[in-house]
Amino acid sequence: MKTANKLISVYLETQHHATFVDIFQAMLDSQGQPRPDIFIEDNLHMNSQGYAIWRGILLPHLAP
Numbered sequence: 001m002k003t004a005n006k007l008i009s010v011y012l013e014t015q016h017h018a019t020f021v022d023i024f025q026a027m028l029d030s031q032g033q034p035r036p037d038i039f040i041e042d043n044l045h046m047n048s049q050g051y052a053i054w055r056g057i058l059l060p061h062l063a064p
Contacts, residue, residue, distance in 0.1 A: 001024065002024075005020075005022065005024055008020060009022075019061060021058055022057075023054055023057050023058070026053050026057060027050070027053065038050030038053060
């Protein structure tokens with residue numbers, strides 16, 4: 001995931017009207033592991049707290 005994010009970020013730097021928004025770091029705990037409190041029981045899909053993190057990070061990047 002880190003490699004993919006870096007490659008995508010570097011590519012988007014060459015694109016007009018495109019921005020890489022890093023949500024990955026906000027989803028990690030202090031040990032660098034996915035935060036268990038933002039996922040439902042399957043540990044794959046996010047709960048409302050996880051989506052709130054995404055919303056808080058993405059909203060400033062969206063056009064009004």
